[in-house]
Amino acid sequence: MQSLGSSFRFALKGIVHAFLKERNMKIHAGVMVLVVVAGFVFGLAPGEWLPLLLTIALVVSLEMINTAIESLVDLVTEEYRLLAYTAKNVAAGAVLFAALLATVIGLIIFLPHIISFF
Numbered sequence: 001m002q003s004l005g006s007s008f009r010f011a012l013k014g015i016v017h018a019f020l021k022e023r024n025m026k027i028h029a030g031v032m033v034l035v036v037v038a039g040f041v042f043g044l045a046p047g048e049w050l051p052l053l054l055t056i057a058l059v060v061s062l063e064m065i066n067t068a069i070e071s072l073v074d075l076v077t078e079e080y081r082l083l084a085y086t087a088k089n090v091a092a093g094a095v096l097f098a099a100l101l102a103t104v105i106g107l108i109i110f111l112p113h114i115i116s117f118f
Helices: 004-021 023-041 046-076 082-117
Strands: none
Touching (some): 004 023, 004 046, 023 046, 023 082, 046 082
């Protein structure tokens, strides 16, 4: 059995890999930075930060799970298989679904601030 410290090191390596090597994670990271900066610029209330941070965590976590599923499927088979195709598409769809809902939540939070700014 591995130590708790080893478990955390492996998990951290996974997070670092996702942010440094995965194209879509880089896109999510860029949007995440823009949202956090905008949150500070508009002076969001604590109650507005909570849904933003939760949706960021959800999208990033799902993107990492999607990467893991895609990697595992690619490890198991290089040939076309309907179940492999379905697994990869459904995992990617989960990320897209979460990202779209995160966008809606972001608009609900930021639009009043943007409108009052102008």
